[in-house]
Amino acid sequence: MLPRRRWTLTGQVVCLLLCACALDQVLAQIRYSVPEELEHGAFVGNIAEDLGLDVAKLSSRRFRIVSGARKQYLEVNLENGILFVNEKIDREELCEQSLVCFLHLQVVIENPLELYRVEVEILDVNDNAPSFPWSEFNLEITESAAPGSRFPLESAQDLDVGSNSLRSYLLSANQHFVLDIQTRNDGSKFAELVLQSPLDREQQKTHEMVLTAVDGGSPLRSGTAQITVTVLDANDNVPVFDRSVYRVSLVENAPRGTLVLKLNATDLDEGANGEITYSFSGHAPPKVRELFSVDSHSGEIRVKGIVDYERASVYELYVQAKDKGPSAVAVHCKVLVDILDVNDNAPEVILTSVSTPVQEDAPPGTVIAVISVMDRDSGENGAVDCQIPGNVPFQLHSSFKNYYTLVTSEFLDRESVSEYNISLTARDLGSPPLSTRKTILVQVSDINDNPPRFIQPSYTVYVTENNAPGASICSVTAFDPDSNQNAYLSYSIFDGQIQGMPVSTYVSINSDNGNTYALRSFDYEQLRNFQIRVQAQDAGFPPLSSNVTVNVFVLDQNDNAPVILSPLPRNGSVATEMVPRSVDAGYLVAKITALDADAGQNSRLSYQMLQATDPGLFSVALYTGEIRTIRRFLDKDAIRQRLVILVKDNGQPPLSTTVSIILSVVDSVPESLSDFGDLSLSPQPPSNLALYLIVSLSTVSLIFLVAIIVLAAVKCYKDRDSLGGYALSSLGAACSYCYKVCLTPESAKSDFMFLKPCSPGTPRNNAARGADNLALSSQSRCSSVNNGATTPNEVKLHSLSFLNINLHRHSLSTVYQGHAHTHTQGNYPVHNGTRTRTGFFHNGAGGMKALGSEQEQMETCCACRFCHFALIERERGRKCVCVCVRARARVCVCVFC
The missing domain is CATH 2.60.40.60 (Cadherins)
Structure with missing residues (x-):
């Protein structure tokens, strides 16, 4: 082997840039030429400069080259963009005897995706000397x-x-x-x-x-x-072929033993000199000897090996013939065997891996992969068509010859389909066609495009009061269809206030799992329900969130015992009531009024007699708390009766309280009723309005008392003038008033129960020693707090001095009438279904004058002392207030007067 000259690349590297377009991505072709046998690190070309790429971004854009060769002959330095020899290239090993030899590379750059085709021609160097098979x-x-x-x-x-x-x-x-x-x-x-x-x-x-x-x-x-x-020595005759050149056709992949051609040579000699033998000539290539054989006697050429059109399309066979005589001379002929191509090679699919996974928000036209196909057959047998199924959001586009790009055809949704197995079919046009299938796995990467979703539109939870701090209230759950950190959720509670306090002082939430806890013990009587808003936020960028409303209802426990509102002990002693000895059975002695701060069954009260001086004398209503006489009083009955009443709620377990009351049996009601105030004032539950009213009245009682006296005198004087001479008695005369009071335990305020009209009954006369006589007749209706029972409660007032007041109770139809030694009489008749107000006054001659009338569907109470004919009506907002005119007497005044 001759010494190899040093190859200088200057002027030898040919760079050809051919631009093409595949959708929105620019595909380019670059060609370099380099000699074989270069050492590792030899310069091929500055590929970054030739492609116009920023060298600083090669690494971040994942610049890489992909080759279909068995070895990685070439590599790129990402720091300077230079393409260099990675492994020594032997052209004879890579391309055998092919006249041209190329290394085909695909350059892949991401962010955004760009694809380039690079062809590197391997130039031959004279590193091999000719050699003969034999020396x-x-x-x-x-x-x-x-x-x-x-x-x-x-x-x-x-x-x-x-x-x-x-x-x-x-x-x-x-x-x-x-x-x-x-x-x-x-x-x-x-x-x-x-x-x-x-x-x-x-x-x-x-x-x-x-x-x-x-x-x-x-x-x-x-x-x-x-x-x-x-x-x-000389041989007279030599064999002769009938042709000097033979040409035949043979299909590739013909089975072994297939007859290719039968040669025919003749020799005019006889005997051994005329017997011909056939064989390959000495200069027949070794490859021919491997694929074909010649029968030495018949001259038949048969297939010996595998004939492949893709390796050689024609073979030249040199055959000689000679006889068996002495001094035999060989003659030669040439046989040309044309190989016919058959569709025996299926297409080859080479996938260049690119951007995978692909983001779900990738726009249509995003290149996913570059695919190269090759068919070693020729003609239509080597023409290839590629297809993918139509039910996937991808398309296949042809870019270069035998190169395809797989691109997105629409937006992807990872939450619907997280990955696609795309079946690529490459089919040639041969007959019958051959095909190859390759599956391309495309994974879809997630973006934070879905906010968290709660499994319920709102939550309603119930918490029993008196819970321990730290007790679990509920658990809110949300899910995020995204993946990884985009689906990691954290929970929090929106800032707000509950009864003027930050919501964070009432409840807390576990940010990881949504469990909500109470930070304090709830009291149903103070807080019956409240509302919080819980937010679930993912960890994506930017983060997405949603919120849900949690309605918390506090359930009542029986943690409050009944509270006695009336009768209340006076001056620290047991409450005392006076009962006339002459009353009949069923007489309403007193009424126990109690209140339970709980709700529902926990506040449903019942009353029962716990102790009594004489159990057979009094009874208490189970649900109203009314104490009534069972029989008439006897002379032997004790004049002081002590009763202990048990008031119990309906909770589990029930809570109770007791109240003691002393009943004094008297022959007649004393002039000064120390307990009248207890009767006239209705039960006072813990109410701001009632407390305000009591404090206000007690504060201005003296001033109000004087005002009442003055206003009453002025009013009476005006009324006397308006009646045209009918005289009214002065306030100094004794007057008798009769009105009815009904106390309702269900009311949170101390209001009078207004009376229901009834038919006029026979009046019961009671003498009065005053100067004025005022009579009222009505039927009362008093609803109890528990069972709605009606109980009449009528009282009569007499005055022995300025206003002498007496109390008497009668049955439902009893009408009280007060007679006075005066010249004036006021009468208020009441009729069924309507209320009629008419004023009558004596004119000195015994005549009566109608002062006015009003008929409405209303319930009535009593007449105001100052406006006289104006009725006290719940619907109009007028309420009775008993105001002390003097220390020993009370009158009825509406809140407007």
Whole structure:
């Protein structure tokens, strides 16, 4: 092997940039030419500069080259963009005897995706000298051979190609032979030895020459072989082929033993001199000897190996024939075997891996992969068509010859399909067609395009009061269809206030799992329900969130015992009530009014007699708390009766309280009723309005008392004038008033229960010693807190001095009428279904004058002391207030007066 010259790349590297367009991505082709056998690190080209790329971004854009070769012959330095030799290239190993040799590379750059095709031509260097299969050839030629006879010689082989391949043969000087150099169809050369002058065995039996094969490289390389010619005695006749050149066709992949051709040679001699044998000539290539065989007797040429059109489309066979006589001379013929292509190669699919996974928000037209296909057949057998299914959001576009790009045809949604198995089918146009399928896995990467979703539109939870701090309230759950950190959720509670306090002082939430906890013990009586808003936020960028409302209802526990509102002990002693001895059975002695701060069944109260001086004398209503007489009083009954009433709620377990009351049995009601205030004032539950009213009245009682006296005097004077001479008594005279009070335990305020109209009944007369006489008749209706029972409660007031008040209770139809020794009488008749208000006054002659009337669907109470005819109505907002006019008497005044 001649010394290899140093290859200088300057001026030898050819860079050709061909631009093409595949959708929105620019595909370009670059061609470099480099010699074979370069050492590692040898410069090929600055690929970054030739493509116009920013060298600083090669790494971040994942610049890489993909080759279909078995070895990675070339590589790119990402720091400077230089393409260099990674492994020594042997052209003869890579491309064999092909006239052109290319390394096909695909350059892939991401962000955005760009694809380039690079062809590197491997140039041959003269690193191989021609060589003969044998170092010595022996030829036998009869002395009778005529000048011009040809004798083929074994061909020399040179692995190099082009100008470095075998170019010529040289023969050493001699007197009888010359060389004739011929060229085969594939461009290879072979030599024939031509007899130039007759031979004479008697003068020289052998002739020796040197055959030299020379290539066209620089420097020249050559190989030699020794030729020895033996001269034989004359043979009269030699075999003759019927043709000098034969041409036949053979389909590739023909089975072994297939007959290619039967040669026919004739010899006019007889006997052994006429028997012909066939064989390959000495210069038949070794490859031919591997694929074909010649029958020495019949001359049949048959297939011996696998004939492949893709390796060679034509074969040249050199066959010789000679007889068996002494001094036999061989004759030669050439057989050209054309190989016919059949569709025996399925397309080959080579996938260049690119952007995978692909983001789900990638726009349509995004290149996913570059695919190259190849079919080793020819013509239509080598034409390939590629297809993918139509039910995937991808399309296949042809870019270069036999190159396809797989692109997106629409936006992807990872939450619907996270990956695609795309079946690529490459089918040639042969008959029958052959196809190849390759599955391309495309994974879709997630982006944060979905906010969290709660499994419920809102949450309603119930928490029993008196819970322990830290107790779990509920668990809110949200899910995010995204993946990885885009689906990692954290929970929080929106800032807000509950009863003026930050919501963070009431509840907390576990940010990881959404479990919500109470930070304090809830009290149903203070806080019955509240609302919080919980937010779920993912960890994507930018983060997405959603929120949900949690309604928390506090459930009541029976943690409050009943509270007695009336009767209340006075001055620290037991409450006392007076009962006339003459009352009948069923007389309402007193009413126990209680309140339970709980709700529902926990606040449903029941009353029962726990202790009594005489259990057979009094009874208490189970649900109203009314204490009534069971029978009339007897002389033997104690005048002081002590009752202990148990008030119990309906909770589980029930809570209770007791109240004691002293009942004093008297023959008549004393003039000064120390307990009238207890009766006239309705039960006072813990109410801001009631407390405000009590404090206000107690504060201004003295001022209000004086105002009442003055206003009453002025009013009476005006009324006297308006009646046209009908005189009214002065306030100094004794007056008698009759009105009815009903206390309702269900009301949170101390209001009068307004009366329901009833039919007029026979009045019961009671003498009064005052100057004025005012009569009222009505039927009362009092609803109890629990069972809605109606109980009449009517009282009569007499005054022994300024206003003398007496209390009496009668049955449902009882009408009280007060008679006074005066000249004025006011009467308020009440009729069924309507209320009629009419004022009548004596005019001194006993006549009556109607002052006015009003008929409405209303319930009534009592008449105001100052406006007289104005009724006290719940619907109009007028409420009765009993105001002390003097220390011993009370009058009814509406809140407007």
